[in-house]
Amino acid sequence: MAITSGTSTHIIMRLQLDRETHSFSEIANCISIAGGDVIGIDVISSTKTHTVRDITVNGLDLTNSKLLIDLISKLRGVKVINISDRTFLMHLGGKIETGLKSKIKNRDDLSRVYTPGVASVCTAIAEEPDKAYSLTIKRNTVAVISDGTAVLGLGNIGPAAAMPVMEGKALLFKQLANVDAFPLCLDTQDTEEIIRTIKAVAPAFGGINLEDIASPRCFEIERRLKEELDVPVFHDDQHGTAVVILAGLINALRITKKKLEDIKVVITGIGAAGMACSKMLLSAGVKNIIGVDRMGAINRNEKYDNIYWTEYANMTNPDNLSGNLSEVIEGADVFIGLSAPGILKVEDVKSMAKDPIVFAMANPLPEIDPEKAEPYVRVMATGRSDFPNQINNVLCFPGIFRGALDSRSTEINEEMKLAAAHAIASVVRDEELNEAYIIPSVFNEKVVEKVREAVIKAAHETGVARREPRE
Ligand SMILES: NC(=O)C1=CN([C@@H]2O[C@H](COP(=O)(O)OP(=O)(O)OC[C@H]3O[C@@H](n4cnc5c(N)ncnc54)[C@H](O)[C@@H]3O)[C@@H](O)[C@H]2O)C=CC1
Numbered sequence: 001m002a003i004t005s006g007t008s009t010h011i012i013m014r015l016q017l018d019r020e021t022h023s024f025s026e027i028a029n030c031i032s033i034a035g036g037d038v039i040g041i042d043v044i045s046s047t048k049t050h051t052v053r054d055i056t057v058n059g060l061d062l063t064n065s066k067l068l069i070d071l072i073s074k075l076r077g078v079k080v081i082n083i084s085d086r087t088f089l090m091h092l093g094g095k096i097e098t099g100l101k102s103k104i105k106n107r108d109d110l111s112r113v114y115t116p117g118v119a120s121v122c123t124a125i126a127e128e129p130d131k132a133y134s135l136t137i138k139r140n141t142v143a144v145i146s147d148g149t150a151v152l153g154l155g156n157i158g159p160a161a162a163m164p165v166m167e168g169k170a171l172l173f174k175q176l177a178n179v180d181a182f183p184l185c186l187d188t189q190d191t192e193e194i195i196r197t198i199k200a201v202a203p204a205f206g207g208i209n210l211e212d213i214a215s216p217r218c219f220e221i222e223r224r225l226k227e228e229l230d231v232p233v234f235h236d237d238q239h240g241t242a243v244v245i246l247a248g249l250i251n252a253l254r255i256t257k258k259k260l261e262d263i264k265v266v267i268t269g270i271g272a273a274g275m276a277c278s279k280m281l282l283s284a285g286v287k288n289i290i291g292v293d294r295m296g297a298i299n300r301n302e303k304y305d306n307i308y309w310t311e312y313a314n315m316t317n318p319d320n321l322s323g324n325l326s327e328v329i330e331g332a333d334v335f336i337g338l339s340a341p342g343i344l345k346v347e348d349v350k351s352m353a354k355d356p357i358v359f360a361m362a363n364p365l366p367e368i369d370p371e372k373a374e375p376y377v378r379v380m381a382t383g384r385s386d387f388p389n390q391i392n393n394v395l396c397f398p399g400i401f402r403g404a405l406d407s408r409s410t411e412i413n414e415e416m417k418l419a420a421a422h423a424i425a426s427v428v429r430d431e432e433l434n435e436a437y438i439i440p441s442v443f444n445e446k447v448v449e450k451v452r453e454a455v456i457k458a459a460h461e462t463g464v465a466r467r468e469p470r471e
């Protein structure tokens with residue numbers, strides 16, 4: 001079975017059926033040709049001439065849904081009014097809303113939450129800016145900010161189209177770690193304007209989570225904001241991903257009984273995620289990393305326009321290998337894909353060292369179809385929720401910000417990230433660990449708790465915490 005987009009296996013068709021001419025058996029036949037099953041039929045309205053019904057069909061991917069709609073539209077006596085799927089229905093009107101901590105019941109309440117009473121609170125903050133943490137939403141609120149230039153693996157789809165992802169991140173922040181998060185998608189792709197805008201909105205927030213901003217621009221934006229703001233600035237696609245990859249790798253190596261310092265790792269896609277992942281693995285002790293981008297292995301013989309790749313060539317590839325992915329992957333213990341769908345071939349996997357570990361994490365379609373790779377790998381992971389071992393930054397960002405906010409850290413540093421990676425790995429106990437369970441589930445409540453504790457401890461040890469956390 002070919003790997004599908006992983007979305008929309010469930011659609012609801014609203015059909016207007018001419019009572020005289022339509023034939024339900026023809027509709028059922030179309031559904032069966034497209035490979036779906038009818039799991040529900042509801043009558044929405046009925047007149048003497050027409051009936052409107054919702055037909056819920058299960059088991060279709062995007063291609064088969066299109067085929068079904070095409071077949072049904074051609075039937076006599078049938079008019080397709082609307083097609084929705086469960087994924088789209090979950091997005092109707094957006095996924096988050098504002099909640100209230102107190103409601104006004106009378107004029108006295110009004111004069112306290114708003115003018116004139118609020119003025120004294122404003123004055124208190126003006127006199128002592130730190131009071132923003134106790135008297136506003138700042139202490140528990142993070143901005144999730146994107147310019148829409150590298151949304152998942154979809155590329156530069158712009159700020160409006162990026163919103164569903166940013167709302168999704170906000171939802172996850174709240175549900176998993178009780179962090180209030182606000183999605184902001186900026187209609188500019190200019191580095192300086194992005195920095196200026198984020199600095200201008202920063203006073204309201206206790207942290208800034210940058211998301212889906214294309215490389216290499218993302219590196220400069222993050223570096224400058226870290227320097228110029230006193231709240232944690234964290235590019236999730238870089239560091240959240242890197243933390244979870246390291247956690248997964250620590251556990252995969254517990255299975256293959258290899259050590260970080262002895263392994264050869266090939267990483268494809270030296271963009272935001274690939275760059276940060278390489279740096280994190282180096283800090284964790286990996287010595288032999290080869291980064292491969294579109295034009296092959298990044299090495300010290302080439303001249304790159306991208307200054308980050310010149311630095312990268314100096315930090316990695318100890319044997320200064322050149323060549324394409326198939327050439328440099330030979331003998332590798334680990335493949336990490338943060339690039340594009342389908343670029344890793346089964347033959348490449350076969351040429352890896354014994355007990356290969358393959359993390360194919362391009363979203364939504366990975367570098368190799370896991371079903372094709374599985375016979376030849378010891379440990380397989382993807383970024384998807386429909387295969388075992390989902391390596392996704394959602395295991396990191398809620399807990400790491402929970403810890404950073406609770407310790408009121410000025411930054412999220414390397415030690416805090418390493419602590420988070422070890423904390424995530426530690427959730428999988430020895431007796432639970434196996435090839436299909438190297439990384440805990442997003443729904444494992446211990447993840448946020450352990451990451452939070454480890455991050456707070458590391459923040460105190462490295463002197464970036466500004467307060468003892470509340471229990
Ligand atoms: N599972 C997870 O948690 C995460 C997965 N990702 C996925 O990783 C991928 C990269 O994301 P970002 O680093 O944010 O994007 P990015 O745009 O910063 O970097 C992508 C890099 O891949 C390279 N690339 C594209 N096609 C390639 C090919 N055929 N061969 C080699 N390199 C190629 C590009 O030149 C670029 O350097 C996306 O598919 C994204 O969805 C990213 C972050 C988290």
Ligand SMILES: CC(=O)C(=O)O
Nearest residue numbers: 151152153237363393
């Ligand atoms: C998971 C995520 O952040 C991404 O694919 O961009």
Ligand SMILES: [Mg+2]
Nearest residue numbers: 152211212237
């Ligand atoms: Mg992302």
